Amino acid sequence: MSATKSKITIGHVFKTIVWPRRKLLAVGLLLIVISRVAGLALPWASKYLVDEVIAKKNIPLLYNLLGGVIAAIVIQAVTSFLLTKLLSVEAQHLISVLRVRVQKQILRLPVRFFDNNKSGALVSRIMTDVEGVRNLVGTGLVQLVGGLLSAVICLVLLIRISPLMTLYVLVPVAVFGFISLKAFNKIRPIFRERGKLNAEVTGRLTETLNGVRVIKGFNAEAQEIKTFEAGVERLFLNVKQSLTTTSLVTSSATFLLGLASVGIMGIGGYMNIQGSMSPGDFLAFTLYLGFMIAPIVQMSNIGSQLTEAFAGLDRTEEIMNMEPEEDSTKRVKTISHIQGDIVFNNVSFAYEEGKPVLKNISFTAPSGSVTALVGTSGSGKTTIAGLAATFLNPDNGLITVDGIDLSTVSLNSYRSQLGVVLQDDFLFEGTIRENILFPRPGASAEELNRAVHAAHVHEFTDRFELGLDTVIGERGVKLSGGQRQRIAIARAILADPRILILDEATSNLDTESESFIQDSLRSLMKGRTTFVIAHRLSTIRQADQILVIEGGEIAERGSHDELIAKKGRYFELYTYQARI
The missing domain is CATH 1.20.1560.10 (ABC transporter type 1, transmembrane domain)
Structure with a gap:
């Protein structure tokens, strides 16, 4: 830039x-x-x-x-x-x-x-x-x-x-x-x-x-x-x-x-x-x-x-005069319908020169699969999700979607089929309805109602005098953390994306709400390529593959049962949380 x-x-x-x-x-x-x-x-x-x-x-x-x-x-x-x-x-x-x-x-x-x-x-x-x-x-x-x-x-x-x-x-x-x-x-x-x-x-x-x-x-x-x-x-x-x-x-x-x-x-x-x-x-x-x-x-x-x-x-x-992220001379390919096969091939990335955050990361996320990213804070999980969302570009290596170099794909065509639920569950000042409709303002009342119920938003909006038309204040300050997160999940459900990124999507939920949301998320993730970042390892047991990220590298990979059987780093993290 x-x-x-x-x-x-x-x-x-x-x-x-x-x-x-x-x-x-x-x-x-x-x-x-x-x-x-x-x-x-x-x-x-x-x-x-x-x-x-x-x-x-x-x-x-x-x-x-x-x-x-x-x-x-x-x-x-x-x-x-x-x-x-x-x-x-x-x-x-x-x-x-x-x-x-x-x-x-x-x-x-x-x-x-x-x-x-x-x-x-x-x-x-x-x-x-x-x-x-x-x-x-x-x-x-x-x-x-x-x-x-x-x-x-x-x-x-x-x-x-x-x-x-x-x-x-x-x-x-x-x-x-x-x-x-x-x-x-x-x-x-x-x-x-x-x-x-x-x-x-x-x-x-x-x-x-x-x-x-x-x-x-x-x-x-x-x-x-x-x-x-x-x-x-x-x-x-x-x-x-x-x-x-x-x-x-x-x-x-x-x-x-x-x-x-x-x-x-x-x-x-x-x-x-x-x-x-x-x-x-x-x-x-x-x-x-x-x-x-x-x-x-x-x-x-x-x-x-x-x-x-x-x-x-x-x-x-x-x-x-600053260079925009959408390089019209390079991002020339348009994907009208993404299948969702994402491949990381020797990807490296650094926020500051000489201080790599990711080192030669390679893995495949097949269409419709769920890839969970686990590891300690600062290990590089969110950076991988950011690269998959095209928020960041790799310094070295290649990321492909459906066999196409992601750095050559039009951001508009890619992100129109992307859904995100971020850790800070950012909401805009306005009503609950406006925030859920944000990705698709023209969605029908039926589609909105389906997303509201899928994310269990109705459980708390039914108690509000104005329901979905309740004004939530700047950044949703009038709501609890769990309520804000459910609205963010409903927003992603309404977007109906092909690629889904969930960054600590259930971190602010109580145990009862989380059980409801996990059902909704399983329904949402079905048929979509999903990246899940979660500190609560109990929430990712059904993931198709789990990548354990340590120091910017993949320390372990496999399903939950496979990694438990290895009794390696994932086993340590999982048993440690189970004791807590």
Whole structure:
């Protein structure tokens, strides 16, 4: 799995985000040009107000000027409304599209990626990192271009009034532009780091809320508060650093443009006294100067927003460039109906290089058979099941299904015929009905009822006021461990898979419930290739083959009676549990 480490380029953003929306942005640019030109009516009218209306007491011209300024104000209001309606809405739409795209990409990544990343951090990557594009497609980019255009128009008008004063103004403006450019180059990695820190803090907070019972059970609230405070402090220091940089830009703008204003007062006042400039021209120059400086200062703020947008897109691009688990160039084979013959041939696997978890595992699981995996914790049982489920890919060796290399089979065609009951029996927030229907939302009421009874879910739902429509809370927190596991088994029964993986499927059941579930599981496993991981060895006596996994290798294999007769490792485990 690889990801690009380089920054996302302006050209890439222009090609993928800006150019496809060029027509909309062109309309937005036209609107902002109209708005900015209309805004120039006020300084233009001020010259005539002083030199023509007040000096010459020209009342009719006063009415004309007022009418023109009111019309300009209306135009500004209308164009501002249309600009927000067009571009801001499109920006939010793009954010929605990008969130869906990133979420889709993340779900396509291998299980190993999720093992190495916090769910809360991934939520931040999906929801927060893409928000900056609103400054690219929304009013930000258009205002940047519009502000530049306004500044150029005002500059021309300023030169027409007084080239000398304009030249004096341009010196501090140029210095301000240089400072801003340097600041934005420095600020981009700060924003990028902020996204990472925000993801870490969000991830830890999500873990804290999910594990609140463990935290309270160990009286560890103070410890978690301290951990969260440390993360928030790092985030604060990052924000502080960016604020320091942006405040430098703002302060330099205040200082440099303030100097320009003082100079204009001096030069303009002197020219008025000398009679080389009329009071109206001086007033117009002052107002035009404000109209030129305002978008320049605004552009510095927008520049900061665009820098933040690029930093978020950098992180988004990392996700989008990661290799998905479904390699379309390699997984080209589709199996419409799986028979279920699975063969492991010298399979090795390691989560970390140099630390093998499985070493040259070889066995055959014929169609319709039950293969039980037993052994101590960490021996590699769950890893074998993960390989059979295509959650993991072998580092060496070959896994075949119906004689076809599993690494070449389309994941969609394979997993559509796969059922799993995992050790953590994960349930989604919602109702019991919704959780059981999860693999087949369109299943009939009869099929649902059959699965409910087969897994003995009705034994406890019949006692609930809302029955199957009972809301179970996040991760099924309102249910007992045994109840959650029965729902997970019912879900697998409804899926009607060809290959079934049961990872400690009865670990959370009491003895009476387990006897019911074992009957259901025997019915479920009939005719399906099944892998069973169980610490309770009494539950796997009827398995077609039992593999004893020790240190990532198959220490023993055979049926229950055969392994008991050998009096080896399986015999030790079985008799030890029998004594307990």
